[in-house]
Amino acid sequence: MTARKHSRQVRGRTGGTPAGRTPAQHRRARYAGALAAVALGLTLSACGAMPRSGPVHKVIEPTEQSEQTAMAFNPQAPQVGASAQEIVEGFLAAGVGAQDDYSVARKYLTPQLATTWKPDTRVLIHSGEPTTVPRLNEGEFRTSLEISGELGSNGVLTSQPSGSTRVLDFVLTSVDGQWRISKAPDGVIVPRADFEQIFDPITLYFYSAKDPNYLVPDPRWFAKRSTASTAAVRALLSGPAGYLGTAVTSALPQTASLSRSSVPVSGGTAAVALSLANFDPADVDEAHRMDQQLRATLRSVPNVEDVDLTINDAPVETSGSSSSEAVRSVTVPNRQIGVSDNRLAFYQGGQSEDIPNVTLPDGASIARPAMGTEATIFGFVNNADSVVYTVASGREPERRWSGTQLTRPSFDRMDYVWGSDRSGTVHAVRASDEGEGSTVSAQWLENQHVASLRISREGSRALVVTTTGSSSRATVWLAGVVRDDSGRPTELVKGNAVAADVDVDTAQWISADEFVTTALDQDGNAQPRRYSVAGRYDELPSLTGVTSIAGGNGPAAVYGASDGKLYMLTGSSWALQSEAVTDTAFAG
Incomplete structure (x- = not known):
């Protein structure tokens, strides 16, 4: 999605494709022309079409003024003598008018339905133009539309993969000589280009x-x-x-x-x-x-x-409470762990040093290292035998689990180390214990390739990247971590898709409510992104042949590895930091 730097176009009637109009503008102009939408006069700091894949795209932080003057959509009320199909299409277009409890949309309904219809049940975020066709019986119509996301009645936004569709059926009757809808599904539809103008996270x-x-x-x-x-x-x-x-x-x-x-x-x-x-x-x-x-x-x-x-x-009286202020975002140390000449090494501020007194398995090929929050216990994938190990200073390496295409280990603040693989099996073991630990129930991940699994810094959520079958497109999920009374993980709750049908192999937390993603091991440029847990994202500068990405405390601490070198995200570019260490990760 390109940055929204132009003013919103005036909505009016149109017949063809005006010269210079983008496809998104043309689609919206046709949509408005067919329904005689009222012109919109506000100029915004950001507008534009969303990408075909992925969720809502954040491009520019709103200013105080833009928040106070959010665009008011004014859909057209039904016209006298409108055909039954025009009434259906007008009703669908009126879904952008949330003001006054969707009062304009209700005008397309019979008086009885207008009082019972529930617009907040769901919002279907659609791409392209909805297609409405008559059915066999007079006054019955069916609308088909492709969607990129669905907003539930509780306000949870779920991203949908490319090609997802929904079908809506309508029944109309005559009221005082005018067609009105007597049966319609609850909820509204909104063009994906307009969604963020109508809804706020x-x-x-x-x-x-x-x-x-x-x-x-x-x-x-x-x-x-x-x-x-x-x-x-x-x-x-x-x-x-x-x-x-x-x-x-x-x-x-x-x-x-x-x-x-x-x-x-x-x-x-x-x-x-x-x-x-x-x-x-x-x-x-x-x-x-x-x-x-x-x-x-x-x-x-x-x-x-x-x-x-x-x-x-x-x-309510709260003075005198012994309860401390709760933490909203856990930070991690600035020190990272990485690989230097097939050894585990610390990295910070342009300097690296081998981690002392650490024993590695014989013939090990070290990859995807990780470390606990105290930087005293470490994990890594041994490519030589496809096994995840943990190791601490002065102790022999502990074999944890094996698998195909193992994820980078993830340490939580309760002393558990996590991981998964192409089979979708989720492992967790207390890092201070011996043995392989146990698997964590996550049936919704069966038959999916887990490309990345990261536990949030407070330990209550998992950030999971999956692909299905031979598809190279991924879904990014957020899932709750359920634990028993001792803190042992027992289940990953079925996740919610924050992004779907995206080119991603890994996701790394940078705060409690943001993470970064990228595709790995591509010959050309990879396109990293910075996401919020609400589903918005920014494009980050591309990096050729990126092999790993690491996230510290916020967007100013994002590192990427490529061609055996370590880079740091600096403004609109990647600055070389080290040629001695690569494949780095912050604690967690």
Whole structure:
């Protein structure tokens, strides 16, 4: 996707393909012309078509002004004498008008359906033009469309692979001599080029189930309406996204509900009024946890700076709480581990040194090294026997598991080392124990090639890259990590696709809510990307023949290896750092 640097084109009627118009502009002009959409007069800092593969693409950070003046889409109401097919097409086009609870779209429905239709059930993000055709019975129509993503009623966005389609059926009847829709599926459709103009990502936060000192992001997408703060709190009260499962928990009990119909925002303060039976106002620790969770969530809502929480019509008292402030993003040391002349080596700031007193297997061919958060235990793939080993200073190497095309080991903060391979089997073993440990239940990964598996720094999520069969296209998943009472991993919850049908072999965390990806071992230029967990991404500068990528603390600490050399991402280019060490990784 190219950077959105032009002003949005005025929507109007059009017959052919005007000279100089891009395919995306032509498609949207035809779409609007057929439905006589009202011209849009706002100039944005960013617009443009999304790529064919992958999720929503972030290109330019919004300015404060652009956030305050988000584009208002004004779809055309039904015209007198419109044909039944024009009514269906007009209704579909009105899905971009989220204002006033989709009041324009409801005008295409019969009075009865207009009161029961649920637009927020789902949003289908489509590419190309929907195709609507009549069915055998008069007044019945079917619309087919190709989609690149689907937004659920809970605000979770799931990327869809190229070629994914949906079919929508409609029944129309005459109301006062005009065609109106009497039967339609819940939800709306939105062109992928318009999605980010209509919806905003808002990050909900839940506590790590095994360590309440950590907050875990749960990104959702909501329409840009004044009700965004209400939607965020209602979603928070409903619990975490399904793909997180029991990996996270909430300080807000399921019995809690909003006392009022909305969460108003005035002067930057969101007023949250909850009803909660059996709430003890003297329990300041629990009150602090609820308040902290709400604050972390609502501060990701535009124009919200503070939160005023009341429970059962009384202000919540949090002073005197012994609960510490929860951490939202775990950092890693600046030191990396890499390979230097087939030995494990530390690297930092242009300097490298062999890790002392480490014994490697005889005849080992070292690749894809990793290390624990304390930099005292290390892991690597031995290409000579296709086995993952761990090793510590002064100890013999410990054989962990074998497989084909083994992933780089990943250490979590609970002392477990993880990995997978082409079979889709997920392994985890306590790094301080001996033996191979056990496998982690992840049936949804069966028959898929796991190209990369990285555990998030707080330990509650896995970032997984998979391919299916002989396909070179990949899917990037986020999945919750379920553990038993001792902290041992027992399950990877079925993941949610953050990106689908992308050219990716590895994904590496750079924070709690961002990661970088790239394709590996290509003859030509690889196209690394920086993703948010909400599905947005930026293109990073290309790197020829990249063999590995490493992510530290944020986008200023991204390293790539190519042709036996180590480079660091510096602005719009890659700067050579070392010819002595390669294949590096940060702790984790």
